[in-house]
Amino acid sequence: MLKKVNFPLFSIFRQNMNNEVKHIAFFDIDKTILKINSGEALIRHAYSKGLMSTIGLLKAIYTGLQYKYGWKDTHKIIHKMGSWLKGLSEDKFNKLSNEIFHKDILPNIRPNIIHEIEKLKADGAEVVILSSAVESICVPLGNHLKVDDVICTKLEVKNGKFTGLPVGKFCFRDEKLIRLKKYCEERDYPLSDAAYYADAIDDLPALEKVGHPVCIAPDKKLSKIALQRGWQIHKW
Numbered sequence: 001m002l003k004k005v006n007f008p009l010f011s012i013f014r015q016n017m018n019n020e021v022k023h024i025a026f027f028d029i030d031k032t033i034l035k036i037n038s039g040e041a042l043i044r045h046a047y048s049k050g051l052m053s054t055i056g057l058l059k060a061i062y063t064g065l066q067y068k069y070g071w072k073d074t075h076k077i078i079h080k081m082g083s084w085l086k087g088l089s090e091d092k093f094n095k096l097s098n099e100i101f102h103k104d105i106l107p108n109i110r111p112n113i114i115h116e117i118e119k120l121k122a123d124g125a126e127v128v129i130l131s132s133a134v135e136s137i138c139v140p141l142g143n144h145l146k147v148d149d150v151i152c153t154k155l156e157v158k159n160g161k162f163t164g165l166p167v168g169k170f171c172f173r174d175e176k177l178i179r180l181k182k183y184c185e186e187r188d189y190p191l192s193d194a195a196y197y198a199d200a201i202d203d204l205p206a207l208e209k210v211g212h213p214v215c216i217a218p219d220k221k222l223s224k225i226a227l228q229r230g231w232q233i234h235k236w
Helices: 011-017 029-033 038-048 054-069 074-080 090-108 111-122 135-145 174-186 201-209 220-229
Strands: 024-027 126-134 149-153 155-158 161-166 194-198 212-216 232-234
Touching: 024 029, 024 111, 029 038, 029 126, 029 135, 029 194, 038 090, 038 126, 090 135, 090 161, 111 126, 111 194, 126 135, 126 174, 135 149, 149 174, 174 194, 174 201, 194 201, 201 212, 201 220, 212 220, 220 232
Parallel strands: 024 126, 024 194, 126 149, 194 212, 212 232
Antiparallel strands: 155 161
16 A cells, blocks of 8 residues: 655656756745734734834724725725834834744744745745745744745834835735746746745735745635635645
8 A cells, every 4th residue: 555645845846847947935924824913913012012102003903904804905004004113213123023023923833834844945945935024023034944035024214213114115915926026037936836825815916926826724815716726725
């Protein structure tokens, strides 16, 4: 009786091609690598430490509801999500991020994601974080998981304080796809040999373009599309 073997995502593909194939896997963070949303954790801790006013908290909650229920254009909502940081010193925010990383981020990494990344790297894949989350969360997480690179949102700082704006654009929705494509083009990775692991309907533009879309505990809208198109779904 043959023993069942669970091949890593790209192993079967490479065997079929019978030669060396460059392959790469991108991973979202919030609700994909993590069970939680890192932005919500930042806001919660910022308020508890007096770094955010009650009015700021209420605005953040309302913005979150607008996003969740589609009450307003998503791009306009995302553009406002960093506004609560305006005037906050970079040092205080980095200390807050470091505390959150140990209290909220590390305990909420999905164990199966760790195994998946290890399998992919053992199979020769380059692994890259691609997330709308902020740099102070993404970079330490990337170092912890030993990924090859990090693509994320960088926040603008002037005179040691945040302006409430991103450097460039928030790494969200279509911007994720733009950065994914640019990364692959610069390193000669065909999109057909790229995977993207994500959880939300807002990740659809990138998921549609890669050869290996993988949905991790997807939301209802993404789950419906993934089932229709026969994409991989994991409830990790």
